[in-house]
Structures are given as C-alpha cells and as structure tokens.
Amino acid sequence: MKKGKRKGKLKSKPARRARPARRSKPARRSQSADKEKSSAGAFFPRKRMIAKLIQRRRRRLRRVLRKGIGPVAVPSKAAPAVPPVETPDPKKTIRQVTKRQILLCPGPVLLSLGVKHALAGPEICHREQEFTGMQEAVRAKLIHALGLDGRWTSVLIGGSGTAALESAILSAVDPSKKLLVVNNGVYGSRIAQIAKIHGIPLVEVRAPLTEAPALDRVHAALKRERGIGTVAMVHHETSTGMLNPVEAVGGLAKKLHKRFLVDAISSLGAERLDLDKAGVDLCVGSAGKALHGAPGLSFVLVNQSEVVRIQKQKPRSLYLDLAGALKSQESGEPPFTPAVPLVAAFHAALNELIKEGLKSRIAKYRQRSVFLRQGFKKLKLEFLLPEKDLSNSLTALMVPTEISYTKLHALLRKGGFVIYAGQSELREKIFRVAHMGGLLQSDLKLFLSVLKTALSR
CATH class of the missing domain: 3.40.640.10 (Type I PLP-dependent aspartate aminotransferase-like (Major domain))
Known part of the structure; x- marks a missing residue:
C-alpha cells in the first residue's frame, strides 16, 4: 500500500464494457406462446396501428358531422366547378318543426x-x-x-x-x-x-x-x-x-x-x-x-x-x-x-x-265561430260574406288596407298561428280563419290577441 492512502478509501477501476455478443436469429415462437402473451396483455404493434387508424377516422367523422357536409371532390380541368350546395342547419330545422303551431286552416287540423x-x-x-x-x-x-x-x-x-x-x-x-x-x-x-x-x-x-x-x-x-x-x-x-x-x-x-x-x-x-x-x-x-x-x-x-x-x-x-x-x-x-x-x-x-256526439261537435263549432266573429268585429275587420251565409267552420275576412297578406301571415306565424290566403281572384284580398280541429278556447283568445298586435304594427 502506498503512503498517504487510507485503507478504506481506495477506488477500483471501472470494468471494461464487454462487447455485445453477436445477435442470433430469434427462435420461431409457437402459436400457443403468442396466445399466452396476448392473454397476458402483451403489446403488438399491429393492434396499436389499427387503434390509431380507428381514432383518426372517428375524429374525421366528427369534423364532417359538425360541418354538415362530406369531403368535396376536386373538379377536373375538363368539367366546370359545381358550386357548393347550402346544407340547412339540422338543429334549426328541428326547432322549427317541433315548435307548436296552432293551425287555423281548413285541413290539416290539430289532432288529439x-x-x-x-x-x-x-x-x-x-x-x-x-x-x-x-x-x-x-x-x-x-x-x-x-x-x-x-x-x-x-x-x-x-x-x-x-x-x-x-x-x-x-x-x-x-x-x-x-x-x-x-x-x-x-x-x-x-x-x-x-x-x-x-x-x-x-x-x-x-x-x-x-x-x-x-x-x-x-x-x-x-x-x-x-x-x-x-x-x-x-x-x-x-x-x-x-x-x-x-x-x-x-x-x-x-x-x-x-x-x-x-x-x-x-x-x-x-x-x-x-x-x-x-x-x-x-x-x-x-x-x-x-x-x-x-x-x-x-x-x-x-x-x-x-x-x-x-x-x-x-x-x-x-x-x-x-x-x-x-x-x-x-x-x-x-x-x-x-x-x-x-x-x-x-x-x-x-x-x-x-x-x-255529432250534435255536441256541431254546437262546439258554432260556439267557436260566434266567439271569433265577435272578436273580429271588435278589431273592425270586414267580413267577405253576410253572416247569415257563413259556415260554422271558416270565416273569410278582407285584408285591411294598412297591411299586406304576406306581412300579416308572417306576423301571425311568428306568434304561433297559421292562417290561409284567399284563392283565385280573392288571393290577395282576403284571409281565411278556420275553426276546425282540436282547438281550445285559450287558443282562440290568444289568436285574437296576437291578431290585434299584428294589425296595430
């Protein structure tokens, strides 16, 4: 032992790293071994690749559904480009359809x-x-x-x-x-x-x-x-x-x-x-x-x-x-x-x-017509026919000069009611209100209120 060196502090030299042995060809694994590893949760690159492919396709499908359109094909030089077709917003369409509208037209009618x-x-x-x-x-x-x-x-x-x-x-x-x-x-x-x-x-x-x-x-x-x-x-x-x-x-x-x-x-x-x-x-x-x-x-x-x-x-x-x-x-x-x-x-x-009962149904229609026509008179609306000639199921009224039928129809529709235009030579001159179907008295009262507001605009 040399001088000045303490016995417990000697450092050993690191061992030389051994050369890696030559790789030999892996032995062919049996199918039973594959099954054992698979069941034990062994990793297979092919499965990972398939999983990534599925994820990419799902992400692409979600993007397509959000846009509402599919992939657009690039037109060839020979064929002119076709302008894209506007696709309606499905959420907006569903809201329009599911919103309850009170039909005051002579069919279709509100169903029970x-x-x-x-x-x-x-x-x-x-x-x-x-x-x-x-x-x-x-x-x-x-x-x-x-x-x-x-x-x-x-x-x-x-x-x-x-x-x-x-x-x-x-x-x-x-x-x-x-x-x-x-x-x-x-x-x-x-x-x-x-x-x-x-x-x-x-x-x-x-x-x-x-x-x-x-x-x-x-x-x-x-x-x-x-x-x-x-x-x-x-x-x-x-x-x-x-x-x-x-x-x-x-x-x-x-x-x-x-x-x-x-x-x-x-x-x-x-x-x-x-x-x-x-x-x-x-x-x-x-x-x-x-x-x-x-x-x-x-x-x-x-x-x-x-x-x-x-x-x-x-x-x-x-x-x-x-x-x-x-x-x-x-x-x-x-x-x-x-x-x-x-x-x-x-x-x-x-x-x-x-x-x-048929008599009760007819009486109900008669009550509806009387109630609505009293309301029309209060609103100063003019009837197309004398009241003695009118049916129980529909009333035709002259469109006031201050408003067009198109505007009146739009305002009433916004308020939840659908009326009917005139036909033939009366198309732009009258509007028709039918009293058919499963209407409630509250529906009729609300209609007169909405009609009053529409006529005052």
Whole structure:
C-alpha cells in the first residue's frame, strides 16, 4: 500500500464494457406462446396501428358531422366547378318543426293525443285480419257517427278529398248523360274541371263567389237541358266560407228525377246535413277536416239504392273505381296497399266523435265561430260574406288596407298561428280563419290577441 492512502478509501477501476455478443436469429415462437402473451396483455404493434387508424377516422367523422357536409371532390380541368350546395342547419330545422303551431286552416287540423298515438302505432299488414277488421269498423262507425242508418254504406279512398270526389263523379254520371254543376266558388269549379278532364258532358250554373246560387236558374237549367243525369254541388264552399242551400237544390233534383252528388268535404262534422232529407245519393267527405282525423284519407257515402247501379258500370279509372273499392273492402281483399296508419288514426278520431256526439261537435263549432266573429268585429275587420251565409267552420275576412297578406301571415306565424290566403281572384284580398280541429278556447283568445298586435304594427 502506498503512503498517504487510507485503507478504506481506495477506488477500483471501472470494468471494461464487454462487447455485445453477436445477435442470433430469434427462435420461431409457437402459436400457443403468442396466445399466452396476448392473454397476458402483451403489446403488438399491429393492434396499436389499427387503434390509431380507428381514432383518426372517428375524429374525421366528427369534423364532417359538425360541418354538415362530406369531403368535396376536386373538379377536373375538363368539367366546370359545381358550386357548393347550402346544407340547412339540422338543429334549426328541428326547432322549427317541433315548435307548436296552432293551425287555423281548413285541413290539416290539430289532432288529439289519442289520434296521434294511433297514427304512430305498430305496423300492421293490410292483408291480415288486424287491418281488415279495423277497416270494417271504420266504415261502420263512420255511418253511425254521422247519424245514418242501414240505407247507407261507406267506401274509404286513399288520398285527399279530391280523390274521393273524382271517384264519386266517375261513378255518379252514367255514360251518355250530362252532369249539371252548381258552381259559386273554387271547389265548384273543381267538380267541373274533373268532368272536363274525363270527357263528361257538362252544364254549369255559375254564380259570383260572394253569392249563393239562384234556385230559379238551377231549375231552369234542369228543365231546359236534355240529358242531365246528375246534379253536383259543394255544401261548404271553403274558398269563401259560404254554406250553400243543399236541401233546396236536392229537392229540385229529386223532383225532376236526377241523381244528386254533394261535396261535403269540409262540412261533415261541423254542419247539420240531413242526407236523406236533402235527397243525396252520393256524399264525399274527408277524414282530415272537421272529423279530426289525419290528412290523406277520404271517403264516399253511398246510398244503398245506388250500389247496384255503380257495380254494373264499366270502370273509368283503376285506382278511383268506386265499385271496385267497395267490393274489395267488403271482401277484405285490398287490391292496393292502403294508408294503414291513416285508417288507424281515423278509427281513433271516430271513437272520439261517437263519444262526444255529432250534435255536441256541431254546437262546439258554432260556439267557436260566434266567439271569433265577435272578436273580429271588435278589431273592425270586414267580413267577405253576410253572416247569415257563413259556415260554422271558416270565416273569410278582407285584408285591411294598412297591411299586406304576406306581412300579416308572417306576423301571425311568428306568434304561433297559421292562417290561409284567399284563392283565385280573392288571393290577395282576403284571409281565411278556420275553426276546425282540436282547438281550445285559450287558443282562440290568444289568436285574437296576437291578431290585434299584428294589425296595430
């Protein structure tokens, strides 16, 4: 040991780092070893790569969904660039749809919770007993709810009231016979238009939109024109709110042995209408108006005395063949796919009408019309027609000179109410307020308040 060095303080030299041994090829692992390591949570680079790829795709998908559009392809030099299409904000659209609006239009109408529940019910096959039984119940309850008896039957037609009207016209007029149309509005003109399209010989007794048809002119036309087999008219002319004299015209038709067809699409359930007393042979109605069903389903009420005659007729249409529809519904074998949810909703609506009673429903409509018209008078609004000619289900009012219909409609819609414009020559001159559907008294009070505010702007 050298001098000056203490025994316990000697430092040893670091050992020389050994050369790494030559790497040998790894032995092939067995599949059982792989499984053991995998189950023990061993790391595999391939799994990590797949996980990262999935994360990147998820992040990209979230970006695309936030923007509302997909990746935009770069146009080639040959093809001109297509301008991007503006995609509506889905959140804004949903808010607009889900915001409750009070419909003051003559269909569609506000539905009860029971009808909505039936409309969104379980799917039913139209060729199974569940549907055919429900359809038969609807046809029977319709006759019962409207106070008719065994002298009447009903035929359901998939489509708006116009579909049932066209079906009835094609069955009501015999070949080589003429159709006399009592026309004092847009829907009277529609009957004439349908006849012209199908080449049915036509005679029209026209009256101004704001006047009831003159009975002496109807009588004169029936006496003058040879070959008239059917008379047709609208009970409630929805374009103006006028209630036409169906019983008087029906009396003239029966006196001269003519068939009588009535369009009661917007009056059944809201107005008194005795089909037997008026001498009606075919009556057209709709589920989606004063009967409080969903839109898109209509029907024809047929007097049993007409059933044999229309069954002998040669069909003029495939889908709108009234005799064919009646035969298929009575046999329970539908030739086409019917509007199953609409039939279910109508079934629920008829149950509610039967429980309420037709007289009570009509009285309710009358009370609504009186309440609203008193409010319109306080607001100094002018009626299109004399009050004696008005129906229970709709009021037509002149648009004040201080405001346009477009602005009035926009202000009322902002306040939660939807009204109707005029039609034909009255389009910009009037606005229409219907009293149909599941309206509450509070809805009517609020509407008058919102209307007052809109008119004062």
